[in-house]
Amino acid sequence: MTLSLSPAARDLLQSWLAHVTALDGAAATTVDAYGRDVTGFLAFQSSYHGERLGLAPLRSLGIRDMRAWMAEERRRGLGARSLARRLSAVKSFFRWWAERDGFEPTAVLAARAPKFQRPLPRPLAETAARDLLDRVEMQDGRDWVSARDLAVMTLLYGCGLRISEALGLTAAALPLSDTLRIRGKGGKEREVPVIPAAREAVARYARLCPHRLDPTGPLFRGMRGGALNPRQIQKTVEQARLQLGLPATATPHAMRHSFATHLLDAGGDLRAIQELLGHASLSTTQAYTAVDTARLLEVYRNAHPKA
Incomplete structure (x- = not known):
């Protein structure tokens, strides 16, 4: 201008x-x-x-x-x-x-914005999500690094956290209780339940971490003791997905998508899932129902004798 x-x-x-x-x-x-x-x-x-x-x-x-x-x-x-x-x-x-x-x-x-097609979330199948967690733990020979990466990924899949939310935790959260108070997008706070697997994974990382975990400092640390860079987790997941033959959509954020989709598959209430994910609008969460419908249609086309 x-x-x-x-x-x-x-x-x-x-x-x-x-x-x-x-x-x-x-x-x-x-x-x-x-x-x-x-x-x-x-x-x-x-x-x-x-x-x-x-x-x-x-x-x-x-x-x-x-x-x-x-x-x-x-x-x-x-x-x-x-x-x-x-x-x-x-x-x-x-x-x-x-x-x-x-x-x-x-x-x-x-003024009305032009309409556009929102991309559907790309979750992993349950077996693929579990395999990815197992393989992530094998990517580094140092026990504390392997425990750290597994703990982060377990929080994404087990609690539906964004990677920024997981890496934003401070050591004051230790030891993890049955719930976590998370500050998400726009400063919106929510409380999420913590499954035993996530509590155990974080506790193991905390025991093995060679850096002092001061309550006011970050929970997850990089090699030199500073805050863990999300790129490091992304690189670890890239290596693991290539070894497993998973698609490029198998990212850390896909674990959050998988959390929501698997809850919905198990009969979870859409509004409850909205609260767990910290979505401001139910319409955002409803994208997961479209994923479910798309998967059902694919099964129908592949399996129905008249399809």
Whole structure:
């Protein structure tokens, strides 16, 4: 964009980002993405109107302005999913601004994102998930590293944690109790039950770990004693899946998908699974029912005599 943001718009944006960081608990990478998305939107509107817009014109944006921005984004090759994410950031910014200053950003909030097909989760079969756990433990000759990697993966599959949530645990969680309080996306907290296998795996790692596990420090440690990098777990899983002949979709995050899918297969309640996963919307969790349906259809096509 040839025109920069007005000082007032820039200050307003910084205030919102500070609010998101302080109150919503968003990760730094998320805040950076929000900043880029909204900055791009505001810069486009200034360029579209041929002047650096103050706050009053921005409050009066109409549906034509919104359509022009979305059309330009699509013309530049932005996909429907990415545009939906940017529109969500813009709406979040205007919603916060409207609540703070008392106006109605009707056109912005009424703008509809293009529809897109959400990719279905790619869980592993139960036997494949168990095989992957067993093989992960064999990837390093050092007992404490093998125990560490198995403990992390058991938390993903046994408790449905995101890898960032597992690696975000501090040693204050030791010894693990029957439940864990997890701080997930957007700072949302949830309580998840901890299966005996996960408690035992973490306890074994803690006994073998050569580094002092200070309660205020990370539970899972790298080779030099710092916080474990998620890339290390990803590399270990890559090695294990290649040895087992599993597809590239067999990732650490697939263990979380497998947790949800296997619970659903066993008759788990969808809303309970939503709470365990920390999904803000039930529609996100409902993707697992689509996985189940797709699998049933595949079995039908392969096995039914008239299919």
